Amino acid sequence: MKxxxxxxxxxxxxxxxxxxxxxxxxxxxxxxxxxxTYIDILKPLFPNQxxxxxxxxxxxxxxxxxxxxxxxxxxxxxxxxxxxxxYGMSGIMLEVADRMNADIExxxxxxxxxxxxxxALLGAPLMNDFAVISLSxxxxxxxxxxxxxxxxxxxxxxxxxxxxxxKLRTEHxxxxxxLIMKSRPKSTPVGIVRNAGRCDCAVWTxxxxxxxDEPIDMLCTxxxxxxESYIKxxxxxxxxxxxxx
Amino acid sequence: MKxxxxxxxxxxxxxxxxxxxxxxxxxxxxxxxxxxTYIDILKPLFPNQxxxxxxxxxxxxxxxxxxxxxxxxxxxxxxxxxxxxxYGMSGIMLEVADRMNADIExxxxxxxxxxxxxxALLGAPLMNDFAVISLSxxxxxxxxxxxxxxxxxxxxxxxxxxxxxxKLRTEHxxxxxxLIMKSRPKSTPVGIVRNAGRCDCAVWTxxxxxxxDEPIDMLCTxxxxxxESYIKxxxxxxxxxxxxx
Numbered sequence: 001m002k003x004x005x006x007x008x009x010x011x012x013x014x015x016x017x018x019x020x021x022x023x024x025x026x027x028x029x030x031x032x033x034x035x036x037t038y039i040d041i042l043k044p045l046f047p048n049q050x051x052x053x054x055x056x057x058x059x060x061x062x063x064x065x066x067x068x069x070x071x072x073x074x075x076x077x078x079x080x081x082x083x084x085x086x087y088g089m090s091g092i093m094l095e096v097a098d099r100m101n102a103d104i105e106x107x108x109x110x111x112x113x114x115x116x117x118x119x120a121l122l123g124a125p126l127m128n129d130f131a132v133i134s135l136s137x138x139x140x141x142x143x144x145x146x147x148x149x150x151x152x153x154x155x156x157x158x159x160x161x162x163x164x165x166x167k168l169r170t171e172h173x174x175x176x177x178x179l180i181m182k183s184r185p186k187s188t189p190v191g192i193v194r195n196a197g198r199c200d201c202a203v204w205t206x207x208x209x210x211x212x213d214e215p216i217d218m219l220c221t222x223x224x225x226x227x228e229s230y231i232k233x234x235x236x237x238x239x240x241x242x243x244x245x
Numbered sequence: 246m247k248x249x250x251x252x253x254x255x256x257x258x259x260x261x262x263x264x265x266x267x268x269x270x271x272x273x274x275x276x277x278x279x280x281x282t283y284i285d286i287l288k289p290l291f292p293n294q295x296x297x298x299x300x301x302x303x304x305x306x307x308x309x310x311x312x313x314x315x316x317x318x319x320x321x322x323x324x325x326x327x328x329x330x331x332y333g334m335s336g337i338m339l340e341v342a343d344r345m346n347a348d349i350e351x352x353x354x355x356x357x358x359x360x361x362x363x364x365a366l367l368g369a370p371l372m373n374d375f376a377v378i379s380l381s382x383x384x385x386x387x388x389x390x391x392x393x394x395x396x397x398x399x400x401x402x403x404x405x406x407x408x409x410x411x412k413l414r415t416e417h418x419x420x421x422x423x424l425i426m427k428s429r430p431k432s433t434p435v436g437i438v439r440n441a442g443r444c445d446c447a448v449w450t451x452x453x454x455x456x457x458d459e460p461i462d463m464l465c466t467x468x469x470x471x472x473e474s475y476i477k478x479x480x481x482x483x484x485x486x487x488x489x490x
Contacts, residue, residue, distance in 0.1 A: 009361075011264070019357060020268075021261040083361045091369030091485050098477060108365035112264060112355050116254075116328045120353035124336030128385065129393055131376040131402060139486030140373065148374055148400040155396035156389070157376060232343060240336050241384030 003070030005104055006077050007093050009084035009111025012197025013041040017112055025109050029077035033066050034089075038079050057138075059089065063096035070104045083113035087134055087162060115160045117196035118221040121203045123235030125191055125223045130158035135165070135172040142172070146179060153180040158229065158238055161222040173222070174212030180224060181208055189225040191236040196221055205231050248315030250349055251322050252338050254329035254356025257442025258286040262362065266354050274322035278311050279334075283324055302383075304334065308341035315349045328358035332379055332407060360405045362441035363466040366448045368480030370436055370468045375403035380410070380417040387417070391424055398425040403474065403483055406467040418467070419457030425469060426453055434470040436481045441466055450476050 006025035011017040026032060026046050032039070036053035043051065052069075054062045066078045080088040090108045097104055119126045131152040137145060152159050159180065164173045180188070186209035194217070195201040206214055208224060216222065229238040251270040256262040271277060271291050277284070281298035288296065299307045311323045325333040335353045342349055364371045376397040382390060397404050404425065409418045425433070431454035439447040439462070451459055453469060461467065474483040 016266040016269070017264050017355070019256070019262050019264055023265075024261070083357070083364075085361055085364040085369055086371045087485065088369075088372075090365070091372035091482050094369055094478075094480050094482055095484070108369065110262070110357050110361040110365040112328070112357060113361060116330055116355040116358060119328075119330040120335070120355040124330060124333075124339055124353065126331045127333075127336035129376070129378045129390075131374070131397070131400075133374045144401070145374075148402065151396045151400035152376070152402075155376075155393040157393065157397075233339075235339055237336050237339055239340070240332065 003072060003074045003076065003104065005066050005070050005093060005106045006109050007084045007088070007090045007106065008077050008079045008109045009082055009088055009113070010038070010042065010079055011082060011112040012117050013081060014197050015045050017117065017197045019109070019111060021109050022111055026077045026079070028075060030074040031069050032077045032079060033062055033069070034079035038081055041081070042079065059092050060096060063089070063093045064100070066093065067097050067100055067102045067104055071102060083111045084108055085110055086113045086132070114162060114196055114221040115223070118191065118193035118223060121193050121196060121201065122191035122205070122223060123237050125158055125225060125229060125236045125238050126160070127238045127240040128158060128226060130160055132160045132162065134162040135169070135176060136163040137169065137172070146175065149176050149179045150182065153183045156226045158226045159224040161224070163218060164220055164222045165216045166218045173216055177208050177211040184208060184227060189229050189231045189236055191223040192216060192220055194220045205236055248317060248319045248321065248349065250311050250315050250338060250351045251354050252329045252333070252335045252351065253322050253324045253354045254327055254333055255283070255287065255324055256327060256357040257362050258326060259442050260290050262357055262442045264354070264356060267356055270354050271322045271324070273320060275319040276314050277322045277324060278307055278314070279324035283326055286326070287324065304337050305341060308334070308338045309345070311338065312342050312345055312347045312349055316347060328356045329353055330355055331358045331377070359407060359441055359466040360468070363436065363438035363468060366438050366441060366446065367436035367450070367468060368482050370403055370470060370474060370481045370483050371405070372483045372485040373403060373471060375405055377405045377407065379407040380414070380421065381408040382414065382417070391420065394421050394424045395427065398428045401471045403471045404469040406469070408463060409465055409467045410461045411463045418461055422453050422456040429453060429472060434474050434476045434481055436468040437461060437465055439465045450481055
């Protein structure tokens with residue numbers, strides 16, 4: 001029997017926000033492989049599965065294990081939060097399988113990405129064109145990240161920041177706010193969601209000027225409005241341009 | 246009894262790609278309201294619901310009907326494909342309820358957006374920063390759209406185009422490709438998905454140079470690679486930057 005790898009995006013970790021396809025890929029997997037924090041989220045939801053947790057930054061190793069299991073004929077679910085196709089495990093899995101010359105079927109199972117989950121809780125900030133930028137410089141040079149932020153601000157994109165801060169990387173978010181303020185007012189609304197879609201989630205709004213001082217951590221998603229975004233009745237809205245009659 | 250409106254993103258139209266939350270919001274709705282094409286997709290999946298279809302470009306009217314039903318105490322599912330929070334009905338619904346001074350609970354139920362669905366079928370093109378741009382100039386001036394495309398290309402974003410072409414609007418996609426070629430090679434890989442996630446879906450790749458001549462229509466999503474994207478074994482990949490050892 002030939003194995004197969006499903007690279008599954010499981011969304012926020014609330015089962016209700018998973019797609020039926022993701023639930024089925026996990027339930028029918030012989031082995032579920034992922035970063036230990038994600039495995040800890042899934043275990044209570046799918047208690048009868050066989051899990052192989054792995055530690056942070058061991059992405060390549062994790063994919064090799066997935067490939068080896070699949071070559072043994074196992075059905076593998078390689079899991080990431082959000083959408084496996086947005087800063088997720090889909091790319092590295094395809095690259096590792098290719099380097100191994102492993103003839104394995106690999107199927108990406110998309111999920112609800114953090115931008116979508118956060119936007120739903122904030123109101124409707126993504127009704128017009130937007131850019132998604134990760135502030136993590138582990139894999140992209142920080143100068144390129146800053147250049148993208150400046151150009152995205154100039155283009156009047158709504159800007160959605162993933163990985164806005166970590167314990168060691170605390171300065172980027174304030175610097176990003178400064179760069180955006182070169183072409184957007186200080187009063188521009190900003191929405192912040194921590195743990196989007198989970199029961200301990202927090203949702204709040206602020207302004208570009210105050211963004212650098214907000215209690216943001218790596219579990220947050222930050223959405224910075226464009227020049228037309230506003231906050232009303234507690235909801236952050238970017239008009240799409242429909243004529244309200 | 247007080248009504249409530251769920252603004253539901255139902256993904257591609259394949260039930261397996263819907264979240265459990267979206268399925269439940271539709272199944273438990275007293276009335277399901279949406280653009281007629283979307284209602285036609287949902288009817289076979291949820292045959293026992295009470296539907297109110299409406300025609301294209303009647304978004305404001307549709308939201309007013311939703312609000313009136315909710316004020317009567319009905320549970321309403323206002324549906325859009327993909328994610329209701331990305332170019333969907335979430336924003337206009339909040340705006341209409343506000344203009345009506347209607348005190349209604351409105352909850353956005355996010356879904357898998359077309360960018361995620363298309364990326365999963367193409368391989369892993371969204372592993373690095375990206376911009377999402379709609380080529381429809383019904384609600385955004387075309388000059389602003391072109392400006393965004395040029396700046397997104399300069400910033401080396403992967404560029405995901407929604408609404409790339411319609412019957413009357415056929416020139417934008419070729420012009421977009423030209424603008425991107427100012428700062429990116431003609432050979433840049435491009436992925437195109439028509440009807441992502443549905444049984445009649447089509448998936449193919451091309452290059453930036455040939456993009457203007459591809460048989461693209463309004464049901465397509467187009468993903469243009471960044472300077473590092475490549476196609477191998479039929480899969481389009483944007484490296485995240487993980488070191489492959």
